[in-house]
Structures are given as C-alpha cells and as structure tokens.
Amino acid sequence: MLAIYSFDKERLSLLPAGLDHIRMPSHIAVIMDGNGRWAQRRGLPRIMGHRAGVEALKRTLSLCSDWGVSALTAYAFSTENWNRPYEEVGFLMSLFERVLERELEALERAKVCIRFLGDLEVLPLRLQELIASATERTADNKGIRFNVCINYGGRRELVKAAQILAERARIGKLDPETIDEACFEAELHTAGESDPDLLIRTSGEMRLSNFLLWQLAYSEIHITDMLWPDFNREALVLALEDFQRRQRRFGGVE
Numbered sequence: 001m002l003a004i005y006s007f008d009k010e011r012l013s014l015l016p017a018g019l020d021h022i023r024m025p026s027h028i029a030v031i032m033d034g035n036g037r038w039a040q041r042r043g044l045p046r047i048m049g050h051r052a053g054v055e056a057l058k059r060t061l062s063l064c065s066d067w068g069v070s071a072l073t074a075y076a077f078s079t080e081n082w083n084r085p086y087e088e089v090g091f092l093m094s095l096f097e098r099v100l101e102r103e104l105e106a107l108e109r110a111k112v113c114i115r116f117l118g119d120l121e122v123l124p125l126r127l128q129e130l131i132a133s134a135t136e137r138t139a140d141n142k143g144i145r146f147n148v149c150i151n152y153g154g155r156r157e158l159v160k161a162a163q164i165l166a167e168r169a170r171i172g173k174l175d176p177e178t179i180d181e182a183c184f185e186a187e188l189h190t191a192g193e194s195d196p197d198l199l200i201r202t203s204g205e206m207r208l209s210n211f212l213l214w215q216l217a218y219s220e221i222h223i224t225d226m227l228w229p230d231f232n233r234e235a236l237v238l239a240l241e242d243f244q245r246r247q248r249r250f251g252g253v254e
C-alpha cells in the first residue's frame with residue numbers, strides 16, 4: 001500500500017501544473033504527420049524528417065509514461081504508405097529496424113510493454129524478427145503499453161475481422177445472431193486494449209487517414225499545426241489541457 005502511495009505521489013509531482021491528474025486520458029493515439037514537410041522546410045531530404053520523428057516519438061512515450069498515461073498508440077506506417085517512392089519506403093523499414101535494435105533495452109528498462117498492430121507478415125523478415133523479439137521480451141512489463149501501428153489500415157482490420165467471423169460461422173462454430181460489438185472487437189488488432197480517449201494529429205491535417213476507424217468512435221480529437229518532429233512537452237501539455245476542457249457525453253446529456 002505504502003509502495004503504491006509513494007509511487008503515485010512521485011508520479012503526481014511529475015505532472016505539469018495546470019493538468020488535473022483525475023482527468024488524464026488513459027489511452028492516447030497519435031497520427032505522427034508532417035515529417036516530410038519538416039525536412040523540406042529545412043532544405044533536407046524527407047527521410048531526415050522521419051529520423052527526427054523518432055526523437056519526437058521517444059519524447060512523447062517518455063512523457064506519457066511519466067504522467068501516468070496507460071497506453072500510447074502511434075501510427076508509424078499505413079497500408080497506403082506503400083504508395084510512396086521505393087526509396088522512402090525502404091528507408092522507413094530500415095529505420096524501424098535500427099530503432100528497434102537500438103531502443104529495445106531502454107524500453108525494457110522503462111518497463112514498457114510494446115505491441116505492433118497491423119499486417120506484419122509482409123514486412124521485411126529482419127523487421128519481423130525484431131518485432132517478435134521486442135513483443136516477447138516486453139510482454140510482461142507493467143509500465144505503459146506502447147502500440148506501434150505498422151502496415152496498419154483501419155478498413156483492412158475491419159474486413160479481416162469480418163472474414164474471421166464469417167469463416168467461424170461457415171464451419172458452424174458461430175451463430176451469426178450472436179455477433180455483437182465485443183465479439184467483433186476481439187478480432188481487431190487492438191483486442192484487449194481500451195479505445196483511445198484522445199487522438200492527436202500533427203501538421204494540421206483534419207482527417208483520420210484510415211487510422212483506428214472502429215476504436216476512435218468516441219475519442220476526443222486534438223489537431224495541432226505543429227509538424228511531428230517538433231512535437232514536444234509544451235505541445236503535449238496543450239493537447240492534454242484541450243482534452244481536459246472537453247465534455248464527453250457519449251451520446252447522452254449533461
């Protein structure tokens with residue numbers, strides 16, 4: 001009991017003044033957008049923006065962990081991002097590999113439980129191996145849950161869930177009448193994870209770009225013009241203050 005008390009006290013002291021610890025989102029999702037523009041504005045190749053974006057993600061994960069957020073879900077590569085130039089896709093895949101290799105120990109030390117959401121079977125083999133090992137090595141960690149969406153598409157996720165349930169019905173193991181939201185949710189990549197309370201999108205774009213179409217049904221949305229590599233403590237505080245001012249009604253009335 002004492003241990004829990006002092007742990008919470010320590011955590012409260014880390015929370016920036018002005019944020020109410022009672023009204024913190026439990027799960028934050030981020031669409032990390034604007035890496036390319038960040039680089040272009042500096043006269044750099046787009047890939048430099050992706051590299052800088054990794055630092056922004058590390059900052060965000062660490063702040064969320066310090067401030068008692070239970071889960072962070074980050075959109076790293078969409079099913080549509082394969083349409084980018086071959087070189088950029090190749091760079092991103094090798095960046096994911098390098099970052100995983102380099103950061104795994106630090107993630108373990110920080111008690112982060114990392115999961116990867118998306119169609120992972122088509123990723124480069126080396127990346128798949130690193131993903132499997134990071135998932136396994138951090139599976140029992142009790143710190144923040146860090147979900148990285150790679151080759152993730154909301155529509156594909158929903159279609160796959162429908163296929164799984166249809167097949168189960170076809171072989172007589174599922175009565176279609178009994179399909180409900182819980183049953184559907186259990187077949188999504190996010191099975192077992194709560195829905196995001198807050199979605200943050202950087203770079204000012206006001207769209208979902210096929211991210212968590214089911215899970216974001218009642219999330220609060222915060223859009224900032226800041227480009228992802230610039231996203232920092234102040235920007236996260238602004239997003240959280242915005243969130244704490246919202247009145248969540250879930251279709252009901254005050």
Ligand code: IPE
Nearest residue numbers: 032033034035036037038076
């Ligand atoms: C987001 O930044 C990162 C990925 C989609 C991988 P972008 O690469 O989309 O950057 P912009 O939107 O072109 O500036």
Ligand code: IPE
Nearest residue numbers: 031032033075076077078209
């Ligand atoms: C969404 O950003 C995907 C990720 C952040 C990984 P995009 O840059 O791909 O989205 P659009 O093309 O602007 O909608």
Ligand code: MG
Nearest residue numbers: 033034035036
């Ligand atoms: Mg973009």
